[in-house]
Amino acid sequence: MRVGGSLRDYITKEELDRYFAKSECDKLYIKNLIATDWGFASWDVDEDGYLFVLSCYGDGKLWKEFFVSLAKQLKLKGIRFVTRRNPEAWKRLYKDCEIVLDEYVLKYELKE
Numbered sequence: 001m002r003v004g005g006s007l008r009d010y011i012t013k014e015e016l017d018r019y020f021a022k023s024e025c026d027k028l029y030i031k032n033l034i035a036t037d038w039g040f041a042s043w044d045v046d047e048d049g050y051l052f053v054l055s056c057y058g059d060g061k062l063w064k065e066f067f068v069s070l071a072k073q074l075k076l077k078g079i080r081f082v083t084r085r086n087p088e089a090w091k092r093l094y095k096d097c098e099i100v101l102d103e104y105v106l107k108y109e110l111k112e
Helices: 013-023 060-073 087-093
Strands: 034-036 039-045 050-058 078-081
Touching: 013 039, 013 050, 039 060, 050 060, 060 078
Parallel strands: 050 078
Antiparallel strands: 034 039, 039 050
16 A cells, blocks of 8 residues: 555654653553654544544654545545644645544533
């Protein structure tokens, strides 16, 4: 599969530090983890037949090409991912495809 860059078997500490700081996540999902010279990502297939991006760091346009190609090869319905960014930012970044807000995650904090 074409990944747009050279594959590697490691992720640098600098990449991890930047990923955790930028994403505000506290974990990296390693299922189907792939690392290239332009970033790293992990993915799975959900029960509805969508490729689900679990973690992603690096060039978003190259990862979009990779995940679109992978989803087509696996004959899936589409791609899903979770983000803290405004959905409008993704629509501006990926002008060539229709980005649809699929679900919301709500959180209720318990008070002591």
